[in-house]
Amino acid sequence: MSKQYIIGIDQSTSGTKLILVNEQGEIVYKDSLKHQQYYPPQDNWIEHDPVEIYDNVKALINKLMNKTIVPSSSLKALSITNQRETVLAWDKHTGEPIYNAIVWQCTRTQEVCNHLKMNGYEALIKSKTGLTIDPYFSATKIQWLLENVESAKEKIANLDLLVGTIDSWIVWKLTGGKTHATDVTNASRTLLYNIYSLKWDRELLDLFRIPEEMLPEVKNCDEIYGRVSDVNILLKDIPISGVIGDSQAALFGQRCFEEGATKATFGTGTSVLVHTDKLMETEKGLVTCVAWGSRWNSQLCH
Template identity: 45%
Template structure:
């Protein structure tokens, strides 16, 4: 079995990816495919669940086809967190597009709950602030928006889950409806102290418990998939940011990493201590193995790589992230140009759903290079803000491990190290 591989399915916000990883940690084969982003209204972000499934299955098949004689020992799943799907238990078909973690349509509902005095209770049980970022209000919105859905949910005809849960259902042919503790901890329905779905929270948000999956260890038995030919056991599941924490070997309390994908996520291992933030950072589950829960403190940046994608796809002023880095390196500074990437509001520590993006300080001499550099700098400045918030909570890391697409940019990482005043470390594979 020394030549065996793990098939890792990485379902992200803008693309699905599959990787065959050797037991020595090497990447043997991989495939990646983007899928469409759907923006029905301002502040709304959706995905077609079938596009998610098609691209994830196709990238897995492409990866497996490149393995030759090497065998797959097990499947692991990691996923964009908080994004939710509700589907028919008989057909497996979704009743509505997936509502993405960036989506802000339920901001009014969460503000109403906060005004009614529920914010402290939600934080106490879940570690999360009352915000449309998390899954609970999204599930309730779908149930209310789709005719008959709430009644069907009460009758047990529907299933709900985050993207890992949806993929596991499809991979196992509908035999397993399960999620792991890291994904459950991002729903606002899961008590991270007791390790159970909380009946009071479900009632508060209007989510029938019959919809919800079984919660398992991050390393556990999630059934068997036969869709790729041989029966392959699914043995590991974790939300993408927690998976990155494990991948960066942040196993000791005080270890911290930051991932720069569509958003940016600074996650600090706090061991068996659930740390309550005074700076509106999130308490969450880092991973759970053998029934033992390790906790984390997290700061969430809602727009990081998506800002660069916006420069490419909407403004059409760069070819890709590398091109943005080249332009940034070619000028001394932004000449007073600043970009606030609040395309879907601001995350930690502000949690402002109404904030919107802006480019400030433009002059007649401003160029696309200044805008590109300001966009890259915005990720570093937001990281600095999160580290300042952690310092107020009594944590001051001296070493930051980074990963994700933006972490391939040498200029950005050096700029980040300069303004943070700490060591920034990038792994070989990111």
């Protein structure tokens, strides 16, 4: 029987990496491309060009295929990890973003967050999402896009607009616009996803004035998200299976499968996650989110 391989795409804050992994879990090929960081003149605004990000994903896959390291018939799946909380909005017909992606580090929505805290919404939001009100998370960034980008209102009215985190953008592009989906770990970092019911939360969507119709479907990390069908990619029809936020991917990759197991990741930011088997009330800045979700069970982490 011929050997089988998985392509892994890690789309991070500073660049995009591709690895080719064999059946023994060994990396047999890797490559990477950096993307531009944009700093508008306003204080602490940070953006990425989502078109550049996807072009880099495409270029890395095509470079791998041109090298003919392994036959395409041996490639069994493509998996994605991504920078969390970074969001964008795009036209579902043209595939064109209406604005740059707003990066997780961006604090342009600090005043909105302060207003929500002053009006007593912190307890409600934490009781549903496990998170604190902070511009770090996605909801106020999405709200900013919908309320401040000129073309957004018309596209919303015509049901032409989609929004999502970077993983959902890459999946949508790879599948030629056939799949608008995210995974539970990315959804759990948006301030919009109820980690108890495992659904987009209607009360929170109304609070942030975000129509649910434009949000991605939420799937488990190990589901099939669709098949690669972008005509500009040399890789065709392999399943996209395995989508998970980068910090949770590290938790899983370091085999933190038991309660209390902890990992620390040092990249653009430092991330410490602790696996917990139960829902916990946390204080002093700790937050709770989904560690991973599978067709068999879901786990939480702090």
